[in-house]
């Protein structure tokens with residue numbers, strides 16, 4: 001006989017972990033061999049209004065454009081790749097992002113910081129800050145501070161979130 005449940009399930013995902021996990025799941029779509037980034041935009045009603053990951057613009061081939069990090073600028077991924085945060089904003093459902101939060105796997109660069117601020121997003125929640133100290137991140141932090149966009153590093157309640165797509169194995 002199954003035990004009767006008298007209370008709610010424990011161990012469910014917190015909102016923060018849930019939105020970051022959605023960002024990280026989106027990152028799994030990235031073709032970038034070195035850094036996969038995902039982002040998830042959430043409105044004040046805790047509804048997801050946009051997701052994105054880093055990749056080349058629509059119609060630009062993942063197989064012809066370069067994924068290299070080094071060499072002449074034109075031969076690297078950097079001039080071509082759209083960052084996860086930019087894609088999350090551009091992919092968002094038509095409407096207003098004012099007052100939203102963006103969950104991102106990696107602290108935003110200065111270009112995405114401008115997009116985030118101009119879109120009216122008021123909070124940045126990030127996991128990794130692996131490029132802290134670079135000019136790009138310093139400029140982002142400077143702009144976020146001036147624009148009053150709050151930034152916080154997520155301390156996940158659940159360090160691992162498992163998603164099983166098959167009942168077997």
Ligand SMILES: Nc1nc(=O)n([C@H]2C[C@H](O)[C@@H](COP(=O)(O)O)O2)cc1CO
Nearest residue numbers: 034035037054081083084106107108109
């Ligand atoms: N916040 C970010 N969002 C992103 O989507 N990216 C993307 C751009 C590249 O595709 C990749 C960084 O590549 P690498 O320099 O670590 O090999 O992550 C990078 C940053 C860092 O500012």
Ligand SMILES: [Zn+2]
Nearest residue numbers: 083109111112
């Ligand atoms: Zn960026």
